[in-house]
Amino acid sequence: ANGVAADLFISFHCNSTTQSRSNGTEIMYNAEQGAGESFNSREFAKLCLKALTNVLGTKSGGIVKRPDLHIVRRAEMPVVLVETAYLSNQKDLAVLKDDEKLKAAAEAIYQTILQAYQRMETEE
Numbered sequence: 001a002n003g004v005a006a007d008l009f010i011s012f013h014c015n016s017t018t019q020s021r022s023n024g025t026e027i028m029y030n031a032e033q034g035a036g037e038s039f040n041s042r043e044f045a046k047l048c049l050k051a052l053t054n055v056l057g058t059k060s061g062g063i064v065k066r067p068d069l070h071i072v073r074r075a076e077m078p079v080v081l082v083e084t085a086y087l088s089n090q091k092d093l094a095v096l097k098d099d100e101k102l103k104a105a106a107e108a109i110y111q112t113i114l115q116a117y118q119r120m121e122t123e124e
Contacts (some may be wrong), residue, residue: 002076006117009079010109011071014096015045016087024090025052026061028081030072039119044078047115051108056095058085078116082109 001009015026027045034040045063053060061083066072072081084105085092095101 002074003077006077007120008113009075009077010072010113011047011079011081013081013083014085014087015083018088020088020090023086023092024059024061025049025056025085026083027052027063028066028069028072028083029063030075031065032066033075033077033079035045038123039078041072041075041078042082043119044116047082047112048080048082048109051112052082052084052105055104056085056101057109058092058095068075078120 001002015022027049029041031042034042042063049060050061052058069081072078072079085095087093087096
């Protein structure tokens with residue numbers, strides 16, 4: 001992403017743990033990227049979390065600073081790592097297997113990207 005001067009970076013994942021009770025959607029972000037700017041990784045994370053939890057019906061795991069994650073740490077643009085839901089939780093797994101929910105999630109992220117571009121344009 002840095003090499004091609006991307007405007008935004010989203011990395012999608014599914015969480016898993018030995019605790020089957022763990023559930024929900026979490027968004028990891030780079031707290032250092034864009035610090036002081038009105039649109040940065042933290043703001044991007046908040047937009048993504050709201051959009052995904054609304055359409056998936058998952059619990060919000062919040063936005064999480066993760067400076068130790070390579071993808072998040074090295075990105076020079078607003079970056080989020082999306083932990084969509086937990087594979088190890090049966091309710092979350094059902095969401096991940098639901099094609100309609102996944103289509104809705106894709107549309108929600110598309111709309112979030114459009115919002116991000118609008119926010120970035122107002123900074124220029």
